[in-house]
Amino acid sequence: MASSAPSRVVETLREEILNGTLVPGERLRQEDIALRFGASRQPVRDALRQLEGDGLITMVANAGAWVSKLSERECYEAYQMRERLEPLLLSHSIPNLTGQQIKRLSDLVRDIENSHDIEQFLRLDREFHLLSYSGAEPGMLREFVERIWNTTQHYRRAYVKLSGLASSEVTHLEHKLILDGIVHGDAVQAGQALEGHIRRTRITLSQHKEIFS
Amino acid sequence: MASSAPSRVVETLREEILNGTLVPGERLRQEDIALRFGASRQPVRDALRQLEGDGLITMVANAGAWVSKLSERECYEAYQMRERLEPLLLSHSIPNLTGQQIKRLSDLVRDIENSHDIEQFLRLDREFHLLSYSGAEPGMLREFVERIWNTTQHYRRAYVKLSGLASSEVTHLEHKLILDGIVHGDAVQAGQALEGHIRRTRITLSQHKEIFS
DNA sequence: CAATAGCCAAATGTATCCAAAATCTTCCAG
DNA sequence: CTGGAAGATTTTGGATACATTTGGCTATTG
Numbered sequence: 001m002a003s004s005a006p007s008r009v010v011e012t013l014r015e016e017i018l019n020g021t022l023v024p025g026e027r028l029r030q031e032d033i034a035l036r037f038g039a040s041r042q043p044v045r046d047a048l049r050q051l052e053g054d055g056l057i058t059m060v061a062n063a064g065a066w067v068s069k070l071s072e073r074e075c076y077e078a079y080q081m082r083e084r085l086e087p088l089l090l091s092h093s094i095p096n097l098t099g100q101q102i103k104r105l106s107d108l109v110r111d112i113e114n115s116h117d118i119e120q121f122l123r124l125d126r127e128f129h130l131l132s133y134s135g136a137e138p139g140m141l142r143e144f145v146e147r148i149w150n151t152t153q154h155y156r157r158a159y160v161k162l163s164g165l166a167s168s169e170v171t172h173l174e175h176k177l178i179l180d181g182i183v184h185g186d187a188v189q190a191g192q193a194l195e196g197h198i199r200r201t202r203i204t205l206s207q208h209k210e211i212f213s
Numbered sequence: 214m215a216s217s218a219p220s221r222v223v224e225t226l227r228e229e230i231l232n233g234t235l236v237p238g239e240r241l242r243q244e245d246i247a248l249r250f251g252a253s254r255q256p257v258r259d260a261l262r263q264l265e266g267d268g269l270i271t272m273v274a275n276a277g278a279w280v281s282k283l284s285e286r287e288c289y290e291a292y293q294m295r296e297r298l299e300p301l302l303l304s305h306s307i308p309n310l311t312g313q314q315i316k317r318l319s320d321l322v323r324d325i326e327n328s329h330d331i332e333q334f335l336r337l338d339r340e341f342h343l344l345s346y347s348g349a350e351p352g353m354l355r356e357f358v359e360r361i362w363n364t365t366q367h368y369r370r371a372y373v374k375l376s377g378l379a380s381s382e383v384t385h386l387e388h389k390l391i392l393d394g395i396v397h398g399d400a401v402q403a404g405q406a407l408e409g410h411i412r413r414t415r416i417t418l419s420q421h422k423e424i425f426s
Numbered sequence: 427c428a429a430t431a432g433c434c435a436a437a438t439g440t441a442t443c444c445a446a447a448a449t450c451t452t453c454c455a456g
Numbered sequence: 457c458t459g460g461a462a463g464a465t466t467t468t469g470g471a472t473a474c475a476t477t478t479g480g481c482t483a484t485t486g
Contacts, residue, residue, distance in 0.1 A: 004274050004439080030468070040441045041468085042255070049259060053266020055353070061217050062447050062468060074352045077305075081354055084297035092290075139287045140268070140364070141294055144357060151353070218470075243438070253471045254438085275438060275477050431484085439476070446469070456459085 005039045009047035012037075017056050017067055018153050019119070024069040028057060055151045068151060072212040078152050079202035082145070086198060087191030089133050089141050090178075094187045096135030102183060105131055109179050113172045118160050121168075122153075128175065132182060158211045159204075170200065218252045222260035225250075230269050230280055231366050232332070237282040241270060268364045281364060285425040291365050292415035295358070299411060300404030302346050302354050303391075307400045309348030315396060318344055322388045331373050334381075335366075341388065345395060371424045372417075383413065 003011075013033075016022045028048065034041045048065050051057045059065045070078065097105075108128040115121040126149065136142055160168075174197040181190025205211070226246075229235045247257045261278050264270045272278045283291065310318075321341040328334040339362065349355055373381075387410040394403025418424070 006439090007274070029466095031466095042440055045468090046258065046262060046439090049262035049266070053262065061220075063449090064468070073350065077352050077354050080301060081298065081357070084301060085294065088293060088297060137286065139290050140361070141290050144294070148353070242436095244436090255470055258439090259469090276479095277437070427486105429484105429486085432482090434481080435479095437476105437478080439474105441474080442472090444469105444471085447467085449464105449466075451464075452462090454459105454461085456457105 005037065005043040006046040006050065009033065009037055009039070009044055010050050013047065013051060014054070014056060014150070017051075018150060020154065020157055022067050024067050024154055026067045028065040028067070030065075055147050070151060070155060070212070072206070072209050075152060075155050075212070076202060076206055078148050079198055079205065082148055083195050083198045083202070085141065085145055085148075086129075086133075087195050089136050089145050090182075090191055090194055091187035092137070092141070093133045093135035094182055094185060094190065097132075097182065098135075101131060101134065105179055105182060109172070109175045112175060116165065118157070118165065121160060121165055122157055126153075132178070155205070155211055159208060162208060162211065163204075171197070174200070218250065218256040219259040219263065222246065222250055222252070222257055223263050226260065226264060227267070227269060227363070230264075231363060233367065233370055235280050237280050237367055239280045241278040241280070243278075268360050283364060283368060283425070285419070285422050288365060288368050288425065289415060289419055291361050292411055292418065295361055296408050296411045296415070298354065298358055298361075299342075299346075300408050302349050302358050303395075303404055303407055304400035305350070305354070306346045306348035307395055307398060307403065310345075310395065311348075314344060314347060318392055318395060322385070322392050325388060326385045328378065331370070331378065334373060334378055335370055339366075345391070368418070368424055372421060375421060375424065376417075384410070387413070 013022070013028070022028075030041045030044050030048070033047075034044045037044070048057060048059060052059045052065070056068055057065050058068045105128060108124055108131070112121060112124045112128060115124055130146070130149070133142060133145065174193055177193035178190050178197065181187070181193060226235070226241070235241075241261065243254045243257050243261070246260075247254045250257070261270060261272060265272045265278070269281055270278050271281045318341060321337055321344070325334060325337045325341060328337055343359070343362070346355060346358065387406055390406035391403050391410065394400070394406055
């Protein structure tokens with residue numbers, strides 16, 4: 001059975017926002033989307049509300065829907081939240097990670113280091129971090145973390161484009177430290193490395209305010 | 214101008230979930246709600262999606278909507294998140310609180326101590342904490358914290374009902390410490406007191422698993 | 427007597443149509 | 457030439473009607 005119309009719309013639009021096809025500030029017309037998916041406007045409205053709930057788009061009554069934008073302050077705040085939430089989530093996840101998953105994490109660290117195109121880097125980096133959380137039970141904490149990742153994705157891409165892949169030497173070291181903590185089941189080490197990883201990214205990001213113009 | 218139909222529905226249902234009129238697990242039929250608000254089912258569906266985005270209700274395709282339930286584990290997790298997010302939010306808020314607001318916070322600490330019925334206690338306690346955050350800029354952090362408060366409200370009520378107001382002696386002391394930090398503009402003191410406050414509540418709650426049956 | 431298949435009622439999902447609001451265009455006045 | 461106001465166009469909001477799905481009830485059968 002094919003999933004419902006609204007969920008197909010949600011999935012597709014979410015993907016397009018995350019991969020940069022749709023950029024922050026871009027308007028989403030209900031009619032256009034309905035036409036594109038061969039559906040009427042009701043399921044589209046449903047889908048837009050869901051995306052709004054995920055923070056990916058912003059709706060204004062009697063006006064329309066736009067892909068959400070973050071100010072530099074909001075992005076800074078998002079990273080402060082990540083610093084506090086992700087080590088917690090990782091500590092919930094580590095005890096439940098399987099050998100297979102840890103192997104994949106290890107491969108990802110290597111592939112990230114060897115990646116030479118920006119989209120690939122972003123995709124692998126995202127997979128590494130989110131996979132490292134996959135041992136945690138589903139719940140609010142995982143939802144929140146994923147939501148922060150989604151709403152900041154565009155600015156992460158903008159930053160990597162700006163500074164280039166070459167400058168991510170420290171990132172690779174941090175990934176190795178996190179992985180080492182995971183491998184040894186040491187949530188404290190992994191958590192501290194992760195916190196530092198996010199913290200450094202936050203500070204670096206705040207030195208490139210031009211991303212938010 | 215009266216606000217739109219969906220927002221009226223959202224406001225009313227949110228209020229009823231928070232004040233306990235609607236309890237976790239209770240079903241919400243679109244037709245009933247539409248009839249009650251003198252609207253059609255479309256605005257109601259819109260409203261339900263928004264409430265789902267707030268985490269207050271859970272929707273299942275082709276089945277219906279229910280007031281969200283938290284397991285004991287999820288509630289514990291929610292409090293762990295509060296411990297990490299609320300001190301951060303408070304530190305953003307403190308520099309911007311006005312004299313009037315601080316006066317109100319001070320009055321609230323006194324009124325909470327003198328409150329004689331459970332609903333009043335819950336209302337004042339909620340106002341105290343959320344008001345202490347009102348100096349912070351709007352954004353994801355404030356939204357997340359409010360969302361956690363909303364989804365755990367029912368279990369807070371259940372706990373207070375179980376243990377009675379008499380047992381909240383320590384709570385009052387903690388409120389005074391938080392207030393003292395705020396009055397002196399000391400975000401570190403206020404934050405530590407707040408973290409302990411939430412942490413103690415989390416531990417106490419986890420000793421009453423019968424709330425989650 | 428228990429179990430399963432099929433039918434029926436109730437609730438949700440979708441499409442179409444109309445109304446209301448916002449934006450954009452155009453035209454006029456200063 | 458600029459600013460603003462009024463009308464036209466576009467887009468969203470809401471209601472009614474119809475389709476689809478679900479869950480339970482009943483009846484039939486092993």
